[in-house]
Amino acid sequence: MKPAYDLGIVGGGVHGATVALFCARAGLKTVLFERGSLCREASGVNAGTLTMQMTRVALIPYALQAHAMWASAREWLGHDVGVVVCDGLSLAFTEREAELLTFRAGKRREAGAPISIISPSEAMAVEPGLSEKVLCAGHCKVDGYANAYLTGLAFRRALLEAGVDLREQTPVSGISREEQGFGVATAQETVPVKRLVLAGGVWLEDMMAWFGLHLPIKVLINQLAVTERIRPVMRTVVGIASGLLSLKQYPHGTVVIGGGWQGVGDRKRGGVELLPENLVGNMRLACHAIPALKEARLARAWAGLEAETRDALPAAGPIPGIPDAYICGSVHSGYTSGPYIAKLLADRILEREPIDPLFPIDRLLAPQDAAQATRPLSTHPELAGADETPHSL
Amino acid sequence: MTAQRMAGIGRGAPVSIVVDGSPVEAFGGESLAAALLAANIVQLRKSPREGGVRGAFCFMGVCQECAIIVDGTVQQACLVPVHDGMTVTLRGSV
Amino acid sequence: MALPLVLPFDLVVIGAGPAGGAAALAASEAGLRVVLIDESAAPGGQVYRAMPAGLSHSDGALGPDERAGQALREAIAASSVTWKGGARVWSISGRYRIDTASTAGCESFEAPRLVAATGAHERIVPFPGWTLPGVIGLAGATILMKSQGMVPGRRTLVAGCGPLLAAVAAKIIAGGGEVAAIVDLSSRADWLKALPGLASRPALLKQGINWFLAIGMARVPVLFRHTIVRAEGENAVASVTASPVDGNGRLSGGPERTFEVDSLAVGHGLVPGAEIPRLLRSKLAFSAASGGWIPVRDTFGRCSVEGLYAAGDGAEIAGALPAAITGRLAGLAAARDSGALDSARFEILSEVTLAAFRKTLAFSGAARDLMRPRPAMIEDIAPDTVVCRCEDIRRSEIEAAIAAGASEVNQLKHFSRCGMGPCQGRMCGDTVAGLVALHAGSREAAGYWTGRPPLRPVPLSMLLGEFDYSDIPVPEPAPL
Structure with a gap:
């Protein structure tokens, strides 16, 4: 069976869609399978925060590049995702938090994020809506947010313009190894593809099982809440030292409250239930930071699923032992950094040397799986350099 | 549109509420939405995107058209009984 | 706390x-x-x-x-x-x-x-001017009268379908108000067809007959097989125009009639x-x-x-x-x-209750038939008519989102903000799903809004109460 497509992608979130976009534009005949609609899971329901102050240190260089991508989405994506670039503040209300903040901001600064620690009065000048109870704040000019729910619309338009064969509402039931690539099994047909990218977010563990590989992926059930429209009460992205708050007011007036407070769910059922005490805790934190927020009404709350590998760093690179198969996802703060990491993988697939190293998954596989893995392309820099990526952070 | 109080209905004691700074008379027990309508105050808010004028619509707590600021919090006028001294701010476009 | x-x-x-x-x-x-x-x-x-x-x-x-x-x-x-x-x-x-x-x-x-x-x-299928102050739900009108002892306006037009039309009109008259007209989607024949079912509950039928008598006595014009085509007014409704329709709710091209009113009570079922x-x-x-x-x-x-x-x-x-x-x-x-x-007691109690239930079926079937959705009303919504009141989303924007690939209502919500406002999609949901179904093929394919808490918007001040920072159980920091 001669492959009908140069590239097949399973999973239509930010990662899968970005890989598809760059590869299709480079001339690969690309098909993308999404069991639901494009960017309707984590990529469409996350808080949209594009911040350095919640990003893992190892990912700061990637997040900086990705921030620039989001800020110029109209240019490379061609469509608006409602990106607003603004200042970001990470707050400390206690001495302990001030210590944590100073330490963490220092580490992130070393990695390249332009974060400085500022006084309450300086913070108040940046964000007049701020509570007087702030002890100090981390301030970063490279911050902002997107309107996550517009992600699907923007990518959908871009992918269709790039000629991607977009197959929404098309679950993939398995992958077969073929002589010249892979067969992607759907309810309608098995689609032959030459190269394959698995980009299934929290469902990557199930997808890797198609190859008999066990890649443990933890599922975080992140609760989010949005208020109805209110008068302008803030103008920056606000978080706290521990990272358990993300807060911003959109231009139309709604305020999105996030920060990764956990709800109930799993990868089979999705986010099935919100825990009221965690919603209340999250919203109290939000109102403690921006007191005027108390005027608002809670309009809606929901949960988004975030994938996390054992070391909470991305799974992005070739799949060991399976030539022409790749994985992309589980990027901590994946919405922020996703487009850049996916673009690096696209470069790799297009046999261009990625500018920054990828995140090969050998480190995450069980020893027997890793041992089985032959390294067919060991000359590539991301494999050689794997140990130098700062995983230990 | 001015709602008309029906004859044959016993009403509570007269109360005075303040709507955007002006006094409005009503009767104890009446919902704020009904009291405003009886006072010929039909425009309660402006729609946020286009600034269109809006008034109470469903009177059963569903449509949110009558969500205005009552004693400092956003409340649905159709669900809130008036009380003497209640202060009401009609919402402009937000 | x-x-x-x-x-x-x-x-x-x-x-x-x-x-x-x-x-x-x-x-x-x-x-x-x-x-x-x-x-x-x-x-x-x-x-x-x-x-x-x-x-x-x-x-x-x-x-x-x-x-x-x-x-x-x-x-x-x-x-x-x-x-x-x-x-x-x-x-x-x-x-x-x-x-x-x-x-x-x-x-x-x-x-x-x-x-x-x-x-x-209430289902209220959008028409031009339905967002004007003074336009209220038919059920809302009954609440104003029943629980507040107020008639909605000096001169009210009552429109839509089902037994509530007569109830509202009769109550307005009894309450001392004026009914400009009743604009009913149903025909006389629809009512006659419903009669045997309505007659299965004599007390309600009697009540209904009294309503119609009151309406007749007050010489209220009743426009059968008509619908509202627009409500107009500067800052509140001042006039309402009706036009004849077929059984499906589609305009049949007959003459329009305009009524000067200060209130319109309208409802198209539940x-x-x-x-x-x-x-x-x-x-x-x-x-x-x-x-x-x-x-x-x-x-x-x-x-x-x-x-x-x-x-x-x-x-x-x-x-x-x-x-x-x-x-x-x-x-x-x-x-x-x-x-x-125990099962014996349950059987006895539930059997009696079920028998009572069966006796209600004829009446509710007849009432439901009068209130049935008329699909053409949704199909014929004008492009610039606001469908989602909370977010001011017009039919044309909904169609644009569908054209951009929104295949079910939740995707449409993401594409357009339709249904994202404080009513949580209650007022527009049925209409929007009907519009999506025109493209998706069926209401099943168009789907329904995913349920999300809170059931209704809640003021944060009410929800959060007074609290100290130390009371907030902030979880452990995320990894660095």
């Missing part, structure tokens, strides 16, 4: 209209500890809504609905049911924890079983709320005849999610009496499933 304690019960009933009230009473008579929660101050729901404290009929004369409501309130007061009025349910979690917010503070309740009896809301089954991901099915998406359930209201029961118009549009019966069935089933009723 610590979070409130969770109060344990055998059964939580949400919604204290005829269905929820009957469910709570039946279950508590069988020995269950029941808490009944409603956002109104007193039980009764919309149909039996109590006059608030302070208002009363001077002569003590009560209509049938007032009497039924009073009986329900007295029965609940005399029972062992714990009544929680004025409380807004904002969260349902676990199996089942219910969190409420009210001006008095927040409370939490827990029970292994939950009856959802949150009733219906839509089951079903918000709790939706939130809990219970199985739903689409049934146009039943009003829309309804929870799949057995004879007793047992839903596909264990421990959840649905009753009343929130489960399927049928009216007040059937709602009381399906509520009682759900209450009995909850008692049976808890082991409080």
Whole structure:
């Protein structure tokens, strides 16, 4: 069976869609399978925060590049995702938090994020809506947010313009190894593809099982809440030292409250239930930071699923032992950094040397799986350099 | 549109509420939405995107058209009984 | 301030209209500890809504609905049911924890079983000018009159379909107001066809005949097979124009008639709320005849999610009496499933109740037929008519989102913000799904809004109360 497509992608979130976009534009005949609609899971329901102050240190260089991508989405994506670039503040209300903040901001600064620690009065000048109870704040000019729910619309338009064969509402039931690539099994047909990218977010563990590989992926059930429209009460992205708050007011007036407070769910059922005490805790934190927020009404709350590998760093690179198969996802703060990491993988697939190293998954596989893995392309820099990526952070 | 109080209905004691700074008379027990309508105050808010004028619509707590600021919090006028001294701010476009 | 304690019960009933009230009473008579929660101050729901404290009929004369409501309130007061009025349910979690917010503070309740009896809301198919102040729901007009003792305007036009048209018009006349006209989607023939069914409940038929007599006496023009084509006015409705339609709700090209009014009461039937089954991901099915998406359930209201029961118009549009019966069935089933009723007793009680239910079917079938959705009304909504009132989303923007690939309503919401406002998609949901279905092929394919908490918007100040920073249980920091 001669492959009908140069590239097949399973999973239509930010990662899968970005890989598809760059590869299709480079001339690969690309098909993308999404069991639901494009960017309707984590990529469409996350808080949209594009911040350095919640990003893992190892990912700061990637997040900086990705921030620039989001800020110029109209240019490379061609469509608006409602990106607003603004200042970001990470707050400390206690001495302990001030210590944590100073330490963490220092580490992130070393990695390249332009974060400085500022006084309450300086913070108040940046964000007049701020509570007087702030002890100090981390301030970063490279911050902002997107309107996550517009992600699907923007990518959908871009992918269709790039000629991607977009197959929404098309679950993939398995992958077969073929002589010249892979067969992607759907309810309608098995689609032959030459190269394959698995980009299934929290469902990557199930997808890797198609190859008999066990890649443990933890599922975080992140609760989010949005208020109805209110008068302008803030103008920056606000978080706290521990990272358990993300807060911003959109231009139309709604305020999105996030920060990764956990709800109930799993990868089979999705986010099935919100825990009221965690919603209340999250919203109290939000109102403690921006007191005027108390005027608002809670309009809606929901949960988004975030994938996390054992070391909470991305799974992005070739799949060991399976030539022409790749994985992309589980990027901590994946919405922020996703487009850049996916673009690096696209470069790799297009046999261009990625500018920054990828995140090969050998480190995450069980020893027997890793041992089985032959390294067919060991000359590539991301494999050689794997140990130098700062995983230990 | 001015709602008309029906004859044959016993009403509570007269109360005075303040709507955007002006006094409005009503009767104890009446919902704020009904009291405003009886006072010929039909425009309660402006729609946020286009600034269109809006008034109470469903009177059963569903449509949110009558969500205005009552004693400092956003409340649905159709669900809130008036009380003497209640202060009401009609919402402009937000 | 610590979070409130969770109060344990055998059964939580949400919604204290005829269905929820009957469910709570039946279950508590069988020995269950029941808490009944409603956002109104007193039980009764919309149909039996109590006059608030302070208002009363001077002569003590009560209509049938007032009497039924009073009986329900007295029965609940005399029972062992714990009544929680004025409380807004904002969260349902676990199996089942219910969190409420009210001006008095927040409370939490827990029970292994939950009856959802949150009733219906009105279907109002958009037309130009429907967002003008002075345009109100038909059901809203009944509430103004029943519970506030006010007629909606000096001169009101009453429009839409179903028995409520006559009820509202007659009440306006009785209350001293003027009815400019009744604009009815149904034809005389539709009413004649409905007569045998309506006659199956003689008391209601008699009431209906009295309404029509009052309307006739007042020489109110009745425009059968007509619909509202537009409402106009500067800052409030000043005139309403009607035009003839066919049985499907499509304009037939006949002459328009314009009425000067200061009030328009309009309603095109009822839509089951079903918000709790939706939130809990219970199985739903689409049934146009039943009003829309309804929870799949057995004879007793047992839903596909264990421990959840649905009753009343929130489960399927049928009216007040059937709602009381399906509520009682759900209450009995909850008692049976808890082991409080043995099977013999359950059989006896439920058989009597089911027999009563069967007697209501002819009437509710006839009423439902008059209120049936007319699909052409949705198809013919003009491009620049606002469909989503909260977000000012017009038909043309919905069509643009569909053209951009929105294949079901939740994707449409992401593409357009339609349904994202504070009414949480209740006012536009049925219309939007109808519009998507025109492209998706069916209402099933168009889907329904995913259920999300809170059930209604809640002020944060009410929800969060007073608190210290040290009270917030901030989880461990994320990895660096």
